[in-house]
Amino acid sequence: MTDLTATLLAPPTRVEPSCWQAALDEARAALAGLAVRRPGTGPFRITEHEIRLALSPAGSPAGAGPGSEAAFAWSARTARRALGLAAIRLLLDGGARSPLEAVRARLQECERWVSEGSACASQLDRWIAGLSAAGRGAAAADAVTWTTRLWCALDWTAFDTAPVVGRDRWWDSPHSALLALRGRAEVRCPSGHLVVLQGPRRDSVRSELALVALVEALRSRSAAPPGRVVGWWPDSGHLVRLEPEPGVLRLATDAVSLVLAGGVIAPAVRAAA
Amino acid sequence: MVLVAPSPLVPDAATDDGTRSEVPGVPSGRDLLALLRGDHAARPSFDPGLAGGVRAWLEDAAFETASVRAERAGSLMLGARQILGTATTHDTTDVAPRLVDRLVHALFRQLVFGCRIEDPLGDGLDALRAAGDEETVRGVAALGGPARAALGTTLDRHIAHLSALVPRFAPGWMPRTDDYVAIPLAGGAVVLHGVFDLLVGIPQSGTASLCALGLSTGGPWPRERRTLHFLALLELLRTGTPPFRVALLESATGRYGVEDISEEHLRAMAAHVAGWLGRSDTCA
Numbered sequence: 001m002t003d004l005t006a007t008l009l010a011p012p013t014r015v016e017p018s019c020w021q022a023a024l025d026e027a028r029a030a031l032a033g034l035a036v037r038r039p040g041t042g043p044f045r046i047t048e049h050e051i052r053l054a055l056s057p058a059g060s061p062a063g064a065g066p067g068s069e070a071a072f073a074w075s076a077r078t079a080r081r082a083l084g085l086a087a088i089r090l091l092l093d094g095g096a097r098s099p100l101e102a103v104r105a106r107l108q109e110c111e112r113w114v115s116e117g118s119a120c121a122s123q124l125d126r127w128i129a130g131l132s133a134a135g136r137g138a139a140a141a142d143a144v145t146w147t148t149r150l151w152c153a154l155d156w157t158a159f160d161t162a163p164v165v166g167r168d169r170w171w172d173s174p175h176s177a178l179l180a181l182r183g184r185a186e187v188r189c190p191s192g193h194l195v196v197l198q199g200p201r202r203d204s205v206r207s208e209l210a211l212v213a214l215v216e217a218l219r220s221r222s223a224a225p226p227g228r229v230v231g232w233w234p235d236s237g238h239l240v241r242l243e244p245e246p247g248v249l250r251l252a253t254d255a256v257s258l259v260l261a262g263g264v265i266a267p268a269v270r271a272a273a
Numbered sequence: 274m275v276l277v278a279p280s281p282l283v284p285d286a287a288t289d290d291g292t293r294s295e296v297p298g299v300p301s302g303r304d305l306l307a308l309l310r311g312d313h314a315a316r317p318s319f320d321p322g323l324a325g326g327v328r329a330w331l332e333d334a335a336f337e338t339a340s341v342r343a344e345r346a347g348s349l350m351l352g353a354r355q356i357l358g359t360a361t362t363h364d365t366t367d368v369a370p371r372l373v374d375r376l377v378h379a380l381f382r383q384l385v386f387g388c389r390i391e392d393p394l395g396d397g398l399d400a401l402r403a404a405g406d407e408e409t410v411r412g413v414a415a416l417g418g419p420a421r422a423a424l425g426t427t428l429d430r431h432i433a434h435l436s437a438l439v440p441r442f443a444p445g446w447m448p449r450t451d452d453y454v455a456i457p458l459a460g461g462a463v464v465l466h467g468v469f470d471l472l473v474g475i476p477q478s479g480t481a482s483l484c485a486l487g488l489s490t491g492g493p494w495p496r497e498r499r500t501l502h503f504l505a506l507l508e509l510l511r512t513g514t515p516p517f518r519v520a521l522l523e524s525a526t527g528r529y530g531v532e533d534i535s536e537e538h539l540r541a542m543a544a545h546v547a548g549w550l551g552r553s554d555t556c557a
Contacts, residue, residue, distance in 0.1 A: 002478060075405030098444035100386065134383060134396035135403035141382040142404070145449040152447065152476045200348060201461045235455040235466075237511040 004239065005155040008192040008230050013243045015225050023246030024217055027253045031218075034260050035176035046259055047182040048195075048208035054259045055204035074127040076142040081196075082124055083107070083143035085166030085186065088150060092162060099147035103140050149234040150186065150196060164188040171218040181256065183215030185229070192227040196234065205231055207255040209242045214252035217244070302440035308531040309440070309473070309484045309520060316517045317533050319481055324513040327506070327543045331465075332458050334547040339462035349463045353500040356465075356549050372416075372424060374490045375401060375409040377431045377524050378470065381488050382450045384432075384439040385471055393428040394421075431490065434527035446473045454507040465546065467504045472516070481517035481534070483508070489523045497521055498530070499542070505534045506542045515539060 072078070086109075087102035096102035107128055113121040114129035121129075128139060156163075166186055173179035185193035193212050197205065209229040216226035225244035232239050242248055342349065376397035380390055383400060390396050394413075401409050416424060442448040448471060455466040471486040485504060489497040501519040509515040520531045 073405070076403050077405055098447060100444040100448065131403055132396075132399040133388060134390075134399035137383040137386060137388040138379065138400035138403040140386060141450050144386070145452055148447050148449040149452070200455070200464065201457050233455075235453050235511075236457060238457070 002153060002155050004153050004194070004230070004232055005158050007239055007241055008154070008187070008189065008194055008228075009158060010191070010228075012191060012225075012227065013245070015245060017223060019246050020225050020244075021223060023249045027214060027249045028218070030253045030257065031173060031179070032175045034257060035173040035179040044178060044260060045180045045182065046211070046256055048184055048211055050259045051207050051211055051255045052202070052204045054262050055207055055255065056202065074124060076139045079124055079127070079139055080142040080146040081166075081186075083139070084146035084150065087143065087147040089165045091147075091151060092156065092165065099144050099151050103143045103147060106143075107136055107140055153232065153234065154187065154194075159189055161189070169215055169219060171215045181211060181215050181218070183212040185212055188227075190227055193229045195229060195231045197231045197240075198233075198235075201233070201236075201238065204255075205240055206242060207251055209240060210248045210252035211255065213242060213244050213248045214256075217249060301437055305438060305520065305522075305529060305531070306440035306442075309486075309518060311518065317481065317535055319509075319514055319536060321479060321513070323536060323539065324509050327539065328510055330543055330547055331510075331550075334550040335458035335463040338550045339459040342462065348457075348461055350466060351463065351546075351549075352466050353503045356503060356546055357496055357499050369412065370491065372409060372412050373427055373431070375406060376413075376424075376428055377435070377490050378451075378488060379404065379406075380428070380432055381435055381439065381470065381524070384435055385442065385448050385450055387441060390432055390436070393432045394425045397428065431524040435488075435522065435524050438522055438527060438529060442473060447475055448473045454504065454511055456507055456510045463550065465507055465510070467500070467507055469504055469508075474516075476512060479514065481514045483514075483516040484518045484520065485516040486520045486522060489521060489525075491525050492523060494521070494523065494528075497523075498532075502534070502538045502542045503546075506539050506546070509539055 083103055083106050086106045087096070087099055090096045090102040090105055091099070096105055110121075110125040110128035112118075113125050128136060131139065164187070167188070168185075169183045171181045171183075183193075184195065186196045187194040193216070195209060195212060209231050212229045213226055220226060228244060229242040230239060231242070338349065376394070379400040380393055380397050383390055383396065398410055398413060413421065413424065450469075450471050452469040452472050453466070454469065455464050457464050469485050470488040472483055473486070474483040476482060485501060485508070487497060487501045487504070498521055501521060505515040505519060515534050518531060518533050520529060522529045
């Protein structure tokens with residue numbers, strides 16, 4: 001079993017239920033206070049990206065502030081995660097035997113959906129279908145690398161139940177339709193959530209991962225804490241492990257407060273994230 | 274460079290440094306594939322404690338470097354260009370070497386995945402547009418007619434060599450291109466980084482099971498070879514085991530070489546990096 005798999009599947013750390021419940025109540029109360037309309041602002045959809053921006057030093061690339069980022073455009077780089085996650089799902093379903101086959105199958109699906117006018121066709125599918133053969137080759141190459149790294153990093157046979165691959169989860173505030181939080185994870189199983197990280201190691205990473213735990217806790221119908229959150233940098237092989245302790249909820253709530261207080265996000269841009 | 278080859282594949286006319294020059298148009302991807310696979314039983318083994326020892330050595334050197342740098346100076350990003358020197362003799366007959374390099378690398382990725390290249394310049398530009406490399410695309414667009422024609426001719430030569438050299442990898446070999454490695458040291462104050470042009474093989478815990486291919490658009494050969502050793506060191510630090518074998522393809526000439534990675538290569542490269550970090554002008 002790989003180190004990453006062992007970390008993800010390790011037995012949960014015991015948390016005193018009353019402490020957890022108290023922290024969760026505190027987080028709900030704090031978020032209720034944050035879900036108020038601010039003059040001149042639209043809905044706040046907070047992701048790990050906003051937290052990274054809010055917590056990054058002003059001089060760093062990530063902390064350059066609102067309006068400093070280029071507009072989103074599809075490219076091999078921005079498409080690789082979506083293509084890669086679809087490829088991993090295909091591999092797990094037995095529809096392909098290697099990342100290369102799986103990515104090729106997904107690209108063919110893009111073209112088929114677009115040519116048939118399928119309702120399933122997304123912006124990404126249309127972008128892929130509009131590329132030349134060489135352009136599709138470039139997109140495939142990036143996606144194959146992304147897929148192979150994740151596919152080889154986990155021992156998929158070690159999961160008792162099929163893991164959920166690449167489903168982002170949202171929590172919508174019950175107090176206001178203006179506030180929503182997103183938890184992004186590439187692989188989810190009962191014992192943990194794996195988040196594939198990019199870029200340099202940074203001070204904000206624990207807060208970014210804490211957001212995943214907070215969203216899980218807020219969405220859960222059970223009083224039990226969610227699984228741990230494991231951040232993994234494929235570039236370096238480093239792991240960050242965040243156990244679901246009461247302090248994690250506070251860490252995430254503080255980060256959300258900071259984002260909202262700082263006005264760091266540009267709502268119209270982030271809404272599409 | 275040591276060629277690792279079953280006897281039928283040992284080249285008839287190896288050069289002094291053990292590399293082989295390809296005759297244009299003669300397919301040899303299968304030869305290269307056989308060299309990469311080699312004899313499974315003869316693959317080198319590595320001390321399982323090597324990665325930890327090398328990391329401790331480099332961490333010490335990096336902390337010394339970090340201690341004399343300004344606290345807010347940011348990470349010191351070090352790639353092969355900085356560590357091994359900047360001298361290159363790219364194929365610079367009459368076109369910008371950076372454009373050739375970017376286009377050849379983009380087309381190399383196409384070849385690895387079995388795509389047909391009918392118009393190297395056009396296909397390369399399409400691939401770079403999809404990759405979001407607008408700077409290179411603009412650089413080509415800014416060329417005048419003769420320079421663009423020269424670029425096309427140069428690309429044709431590179432791609433003819435690569436088409437003959439690049440093997441057809443079975444999907445089960447898990448080929449992946451542009452695999453970026455970044456190893457933070459001293460808490461991220463120093464980052465060693467590089468890109469594998471191509472990795473093949475399935476990672477196995479505790480066993481060196483990967484082959485790495487480097488693509489050079491012009492050399493110089495010894496520096497490009499040492500770049501592969503540097504990348505092997507980074508892979509050792511990333512996963513605990515280095516690639517067991519590396520290959521270098523030179524697209525301008527069709528020359529290639531394959532060699533096993535040894536602990537001596539890794540120790541020598543680690544010593545070089547540690548020495549580089551300890552130099553007084555490193556922090557400038």
